[in-house]
Amino acid sequence: MEGSIHYFVDQTINGLTLGAIYGLIAIGYTLVYGIIGMINFAHGEIFMIGSFLAFFVFLGLGLSGITWVPLAILCALVVTMMLTPVYGWTLERVAYRPLRGSPRLAALITAIGMSIFLQNYVQLLQGARPRPLQPVISGGIELMRTVTPDGSPYVVGLSYLQLLIIVLTVALMTVFTLVITRTPLGRAQRACEQDRDMAALIGVNVDRTISLTFVMGAALASVAGLIFVMNYGVIDFFIGFLAGIKAFTAAVLGGIGSLPGAMLGGLLIGLIEAFWSGYFTVEYKDVAAFSILVLVLIFRPTGLLGKPDIEKV
Amino acid sequence: MAEITANSRLAAAKGRLDTVAMLKEAGLTALVMFALTVGLVGFEVRDIPGGLALFTRFDDVAVAVLLGFFGRMALFLLREGHPRPVAIIGGPLVLLLVLVLAADVWFTGAGDVAASESIRSWLPFNSIIVVWVIAIISVFIAARAILAIRRASSTVTVEEREARADHVAAQVQKIGRYVGPALLAFALLYPFLPFVNRQLLDISVLVVTYMMLGWGLNIVVGLAGLLDLGYVAFYAVGAYSYALLGTKLDMSFWVCLPFAGFMAATAGVILGFPVLRLRGDYLAIVTLGFGEMIRVILLNWYDVTRGPDGISNIPRPSFFGLPFTRRPPEGTESFHTFFGLEYTPVDRLIFLYYLILAMAMITNLFTMRIRKLPVGRAWEALREDETACRSLGVNPTNTKLTAFGIGAMFGGFAGSFFATRQGFISPESFTFIESAVILAIVVLGGFGSQLGVIVAAILLIGLPEFFRELQQYRMLAFGAAMVLIMVWRPAGLLAHREPTIRLHPRSGPADKTAPQSAE
Incomplete structure (x- = not known):
């Protein structure tokens, strides 16, 4: 069974879904790294908070009897994309802005502190137990059908949920690329990325641009959280940690600071993880992701699409 | 003005x-x-x-x-x-x-x-x-x-504000010369003080363990300036080395202790070698990855580590071959029979306390002395400016590797103590949170400050043990404290950096008058 093309297609679809989540989170890492050169370690927690908010919306709507799926998803999308970015904004304002200009490690330590804080904030308020959610969307399109050696049918399908995830991700990434390449905000961001002092001199509001970068990253992470809730149906306060590290790996793999790189890296990490669990062992899938991180950092620190980082003295 | x-x-x-x-x-x-x-x-x-x-x-x-x-x-x-x-x-x-x-x-x-x-x-x-x-x-x-x-x-x-805080820190450091021995004397007499009960002693053993871990990590983070987010991995290596040797080969704690340290140091060097060339923040994330990898391996390598079940019945340490049991096997003696004492279970606890205190003090002494050796100076120089060091002929990778290995070794020692104290270990004890706690101790105390680690360990580990109600807020407070301290005083609470060496040492009397005139 494992050798068949059907199994392969199945794993590919799983990998793409997973990759969409990692890619959306990775953009937040890459943007922040590009603009202020720090690893926003707490970004995974923003994703976790987004998934919790989406969970509340789905649960609340379900309990109050509203079951029309498009409305539920739209509500969840609007609520999470409005509330989660406030966390991103506050994070930058409280923990990172006062440290601008200090060594990288100081900023990384605050980021870790913030990550621990947010995790425990959610744990204290919502409890440590995993929270299950009923599937929001069911059904799907049948792609292939075959019979396993023992006679039972094996169907490879693309569920409507997976279709929605892929469409949503592609749409968001398109909008996002347009924002970065075509709007004044995107231009300001690119200017800050190249030279913050110079950008300030020619009238770019650097603080505001950096804040908006965090807001944008958090909005995308919150959508990833929404997708996570719908796709896996179980969340707890700790999901942000692993997802965050893997998304960071994705950003590094694609070349940190590069937008297309983050998307590519996300997809690759998703696919690698899916194939690893499909063909080797599920237990060691996290080790696979970490090994990729280490290998990439040792042999190609600039990633697949990144620019070389020149250290100035 | x-x-x-x-x-x-x-x-x-x-x-x-x-x-x-x-x-x-x-x-x-x-x-x-x-x-x-x-x-x-x-x-x-x-x-x-x-x-x-x-x-x-x-x-x-x-x-x-x-x-x-x-x-x-x-x-x-x-x-x-x-x-x-x-x-x-x-x-x-x-x-x-x-x-x-x-x-x-x-x-x-x-x-x-x-x-x-x-x-x-x-x-x-x-x-x-x-x-x-x-x-x-x-x-x-x-x-x-x-x-x-x-x-x-x-x-x-x-x-x-900065000047004021620095002044306080400098004063503390100056008093530290007298406070250190006084604290040590207190720590030595501690188990026999009248108010100390079993629970208090138990908490103290825990606090001193974290003190030792803090001092060990301080070598890596405080002296060499390498942010290690996976320190708990070496703690785990030390603990599992002793647990496996002790249960499978029936070796005694004292034989295993150096071996556990050696294993942890080896793990540190092996892990450190490929990644120490990386820049600071990348290094931090990679060490975090290693920490998690070791935990995942411990969790899944069932044949050796028994996975989530953990290893139990780890042998207890003995006092020069005298075990702390109530009834020793026929023909042997235990601690209380040998010394003709009444048997109390507290004896073992006091012994554990002195054991970890000695280990922690060795770590502390080692750190203080190695700072004055060429390699210690190279660590601190490397922390300040890597490019300058390289141009002066310091080999950054080797120098960092020694710091990493030595830090890991102390982590391994502490790990084997942890295993023998608990009698049971499982991968649950070696999560990222543990690394974060140890890092928080170092950060709060002030990078490189030995006294700061003591204060931070007592505050972060001791207090929540006393006030159980605080316990669930503990990690929340850790996170908040890490952020606040970095924002207010990035060098750490009790950080005050004097140059370790001066080109023209100040003469005796000038040294005395300078602080007085400042007051």
């Missing part, structure tokens, strides 16, 4: 209060507070028979929003030089809150649970600790307002 500018700013601002700006700022804060709390505080998911239910806590959200609004307003007034309204309106309110909390403490202390509960039902939030935190912050603001009225200036410049 700073005083004058502050005064003139105060005078200029007097009478002109920009109400619109104030309301705008306070309103924005309230809005942010609303957005931050409405989801996670406002709703609570609870398990009920037959599924989940959503409960609401909107009263808490409202309180948080109001607190944000008025708190921001008070800060705005203080910043703009209008401390009077803050003191007049805020002062009595804060006093009221403090009185209510004091009454609560008094009733709880007197055992009058009903009265204390009725007070608590009037307070917002389900948790008394949150109220305490709010009270402390508002006392702070009110105190600043009153101070500002008396001094006719409400702002302390960053330089002033």
